[in-house]
Amino acid sequence: MPRALKVVVVVAVATFALSTWALVKLVRLGDGRNRDRQDVSTVTRPPPSLMFIPEFTLVDQDGRTVTRDALQGRVTVMDFIFTHCPFVCPILSERMSDAAAALKGTPVQFLSVSVDPERDTPEALREYAKLHEADTARWRFLTGDKAQVDAIVRDGLKFALVEDPNTPINLPGGGVMNNIIHPSWLILVGPDGDVFSFYRASDEDHMRQLLVDARDLLKQKR
Numbered sequence: 045m046p047r048a049l050k051v052v053v054v055v056a057v058a059t060f061a062l063s064t065w066a067l068v069k070l071v072r073l074g075d076g077r078n079r080d081r082q083d084v085s086t087v088t089r090p091p092p093s094l095m096f097i098p099e100f101t102l103v104d105q106d107g108r109t110v111t112r113d114a115l116q117g118r119v120t121v122m123d124f125i126f127t128h129c130p131f132v133c134p135i136l137s138e139r140m141s142d143a144a145a146a147l148k149g150t151p152v153q154f155l156s157v158s159v160d161p162e163r164d165t166p167e168a169l170r171e172y173a174k175l176h177e178a179d180t181a182r183w184r185f186l187t188g189d190k191a192q193v194d195a196i197v198r199d200g201l202k203f204a205l206v207e208d209p210n211t212p213i214n215l216p217g218g219g220v221m222n223n224i225i226h227p228s229w230l231i232l233v234g235p236d237g238d239v240f241s242f243y244r245a246s247d248e249d250h251m252r253q254l255l256v257d258a259r260d261l262l263k264q265k266r
Contacts, residue, residue: 095239098200102188105169110186119152119261120233124226126160127172128213132228137176139245144183152258154183159226161187203227235265
């Protein structure tokens with residue numbers, strides 16, 4: 045191939061690649077305008093008929109009974125954790141802490157439900173709350189009957205909840221437990237007790253949108 049033709053081909057390929065990259069960026073970023081809302085417009089709003097919070101009776105870190113009635117008339121942010129989790133749970137708890145700080149002074153409440161109630165007693169959750177400097181008047185940690193927790197996650201929210209024997213976790217006092225695959229999302233529940241939306245903990249845009257949506261639900265509640 046003549047040298048001049050090679051140059052033309054290289055330039056054409058480079059131009060096409062650059063144009064394609066630019067087009068992808070424009071689609072993803074909405075040409076830079078209103079980016080915070082543009083990027084999170086794909087946050088999935090589940091149909092109420094498909095996702096719900098079923099009836100439950102659990103206890104918090106202080107041994108107080110908590111039922112589904114605690115959601116009524118309140119805007120609630122929920123997540124699912126277990127205290128021995130070294131993977132996604134620290135991120136989830138950090139996000140919950142950040143959201144609680146950002147929404148301080150509002151009536152938004154926070155509920156973290158343990159998916160390992162066998163080990164996560166109220167005492168263990170109380171220590172976990174202290175570790176994350178949680179204001180337990182606003183952010184409570186729930187445990188109780190495993191079947192009820194399973195029903196919330198699997199039946200109500202349609203998320204996977206399974207033990208993973210291929211990823212063992214060493215326990216502080218000796219022994220080993222299986223990792224538990226569980227939701228890595230924060231769930232926003234409206235004052236009617238219905239699921240409004242859910243937000244990926246690892247996504248900064250999702251977390252910003254969570255704050256926007258929580259404040260919007262507070263306004264609608266008035």
